[in-house]
Amino acid sequence: MVLTVDPMSDVPIYQQIFRQVAEAVAIGELSPGDPLPSVRALGEQLGVNLHTVNKAYALLRDEGYVVMRGRAGARIADPSSYQSQAHRDASCAHAAEQLDAVARELASRGLDRAAFLGLAEQAADAVWPSR
């Protein structure tokens, strides 16, 4: 799995790391038990402050994607830890807020319901390909 960060992006670096790891887990690029580099190794490889990597790892742990196994370091967690009902409810609530914001913005640009649903369909196809 290739992880890239861009300090010039509007998205904070720790969020970039978090999103990419979460996405890799979602599409199966990372599986339960797969190791992640140590904070120091990843920070040195990306040229990123160690505190930033620590924040990303802390967020990944809180969201249940990663577990710390002592000297073995960080590993991808079992799906049950990030697919708990509590995590699902929190993700749904967050997604609802973001969708609401996107819908309002599209409406303000003169786009209609069909356009919004079309974009949502494309995004869904990218993550959950039609069988």
Place this chain on the structure above:
Amino acid sequence: MQILMFVLLVGCVALCGGLIAATPWLMPANQAFAVTVPSSAHDDPSIRQWRRSYLWASVALTGIGTLIAAWSFDFVTGADENAVAFLWLYCLAVAVPLAGSFALMLHYRRRVQALKAEKGWRATGQVSAAVIDEPDLPRPVSMWWNLLYVPLILATAALVVCNYDKIADQIPMNVDFDGTVTSYVAKTPLSAGFPVIMEVFFAVIFTFCLWTIRRSRKAIDPNKPQTSAYAYGLFAHAQSAYLLVMGLVLTGTCGILMALSSFGAITMASAAIIITLLAILACVGAVVLSVVYGQNGARVFERLQGTDAMPADDDEHWILGVFYVNREDPAVFVPKRFGVGWSCNWARPLSWVFVAGLVLLCVVLLWLCLAMG
């Protein structure tokens, strides 16, 4: 013996100068004379012309250096003033291609920077990449292999201890280029054990160098992360394996031959000949490795299709194109920008600690040499 030393000394200048001259062709496509450029710029006519000009000028400088090195050999006799003249001349022989090529690099670096501004080559961001959980990627050899130095050192120590009584009261320490012993030291446990001390010194140096390769940031191009990660992995693996093997061979050979010569099993001149041949082999091997793989594995794949994209540009952190200084970067060791190998991030205090440690190690060795008398 003299012929061998001549080949070693003159050959080193020619070999190193030749490698320096070839350096622009060994660098990744997204760098030209230590300046970040789009990989498509590798075939820019101006940059191609500057590479050729740099090559011929460096070859000329190497030629001059080689001639000076050959001339310096005229001063190799037993007289002190000639030895001093030889040393000064040989230093000049090394300095001419080294300093001259560095000045040339800076000259063409300025030209590339001007071309970059003129063409509007700008990075779209400061993207960096890491490859995670790819166990099949080649990597540097394990540090555990360095434990092989232990039996080597113990064997040499055993050789010295078992033959201590056979060691002469005056141990030969230096030979001139004719193979004639020029200095002796009195036999003491310290002087008799000097081969072991040298082996420990070499083992520490080689082990540390291998550790820096393992610890270094990997050169991964965000435009082609998988191929660049694979190429770099091969490069780092080859360099680390060569370092380990030559380190063991050189360390063991020097130590054991020195020990054997101390109690007359072989002459010091014979020991010097074998060590010299090995040194020549080591130099040639290192150059071949550099040319085959290129810096960061740049020559592992046939030149891939260039792209105009520049995902990152860290030129501002490379002072004079060769000294990396970046406070925001936690990496201590990074791949070199112009040349084959690795360098330090001089903004990290740990870099200076390591350099101080190496200097201290050399001082300790020197002190031990002086203590032997």
